[in-house]
Structure formats: C-alpha cells, structure tokens
C-alpha cells in the first residue's frame with residue numbers, strides 16, 4: 001500500500017492526489033502540518049531531507065518532490081499516455097514538469113502563499129512570474145488541448161493545481177482563455193477530484 005504524506009491545501013500534494021485519483025489507486029494519507037515554524041522531526045527528515053511535503057512511501061522507499069512522485073506513479077501506470085515511453089514524448093512532458101517547478105511554483109504558488117499564508121516575499125514580483133507562467137501555458141494550449149502530445153499527461157497534472165487556484169494569488173485567468181478551457185478539460189477527466197474536500201452543507 002502506498003502512503004502519502006500530505007496537506008490538503010498544498011497544491012504540490014494535490015498534484016499527487018489528483019494523479020492517484022485519475023489512476024484509481026488506493027493509498028493511505030498522513031496529514032503533516034508544515035506551516036509551523038518548527039524544526040522538522042528527525043523521523044520526517046529521514047523521509048525527505050528537504051523537510052517538505054509531498055512524500056510518497058511504498059515498499060519502504062520514500063520518494064520526495066511532487067514531480068518525481070508523478071514520474072514514479074505514471075511510469076507504473078497501465079495507461080502509457082501519462083508518461084509516454086518514446087524519448088521525444090518523454091522530453092516534452094519533462095519540459096512542462098520544469099515549468100511547474102519554476103514559473104508556476106515561484107509565480108502562482110508563491111503569490112498565493114504570500115496572500116493567503118503570510119509567506120514573506122515580493123507579491124508583485126511573484127505575480128509577474130505567475131503571468132509569465134500563464135502566458136507560456138496559454139501559448140502552448142492554443143496549439144492543442146493538452147500540454148504535451150495528444151493525450152493528458154503528468155505535464156498537465158503538474159501544472160494544473162496552482163493554475164486552477166491562481167485567483168488566490170490575485171491573478172485572473174480571464175486573459176488566458178486557452179488555459180481556462182484546459183482547466184475545464186482536466187476537470188472533465190474520469191476520476192477527477194477537486195483539491196479541497198467539499199464541506200457538508202449546513
């Protein structure tokens with residue numbers, strides 16, 4: 001059984017939860033609250049020396065970094081479109097994993113963290129990087145429905161979470177209509193699950 005060290009409002013953790021849901025895989029969740037400015041416990045640092053979530057553990061092996069976890073899961077998936085085997089197709093997917101870890105993370109995710117969680121940083125600069133990310137994505141998505149190739153892949157799953165909540169960093173998707181359509185495409189995939197569990201209505 002897989003175990004995911006996770007926090008609900010983390011977009012990086014949501015990338016992993018979303019792929020697991022789309023693959024229909026069962027797993028255990030261990031909630032880790034890393035928002036406190038406390039030193040990490042040695043037992044957690046043994047899983048991830050960076051002291052970050054997500055971490056996936058399977059067969060006593062801990063895998064850290066959301067992109068690495070997506071690669072691990074998609075490489076094992078029966079449906080090969082999530083991380084195709086051909087060299088060029090794999091390189092195209094990996095290009096967008098790099099965008100997720102750079103422009104999306106340092107732009108969209110950072111702007112959200114500054115606004116929502118009081119993270120120190122330059123909001124205007126993060127928003128500018130976020131707009132670069134959205135422009136890159138919008139240009140690519142003008143060419144086709146998915147970021148890499150003819151089918152959804154972990155390129156889409158890696159970029160989607162922080163794009164879908166860009167407004168929490170005061171970045172509107174309205175000027176990026178290809179991105180908005182792509183979000184709807186992902187939300188229509190069988191097995192799609194939203195980032196936050198819906199609250200029961202009162």
Ligand SMILES: N[C@@H](CCC(=O)N[C@@H](CS)C(=O)NCC(=O)O)C(=O)O
Pocket residue numbers: 010011012013034035051052053054064065066067101
């Ligand atoms: N590159 C890492 C980034 C992970 C990351 O930033 N995780 C955040 C939660 S979204 C975290 O653990 N933050 C703890 C902290 O900064 O103290 C990945 O993609 O997994």
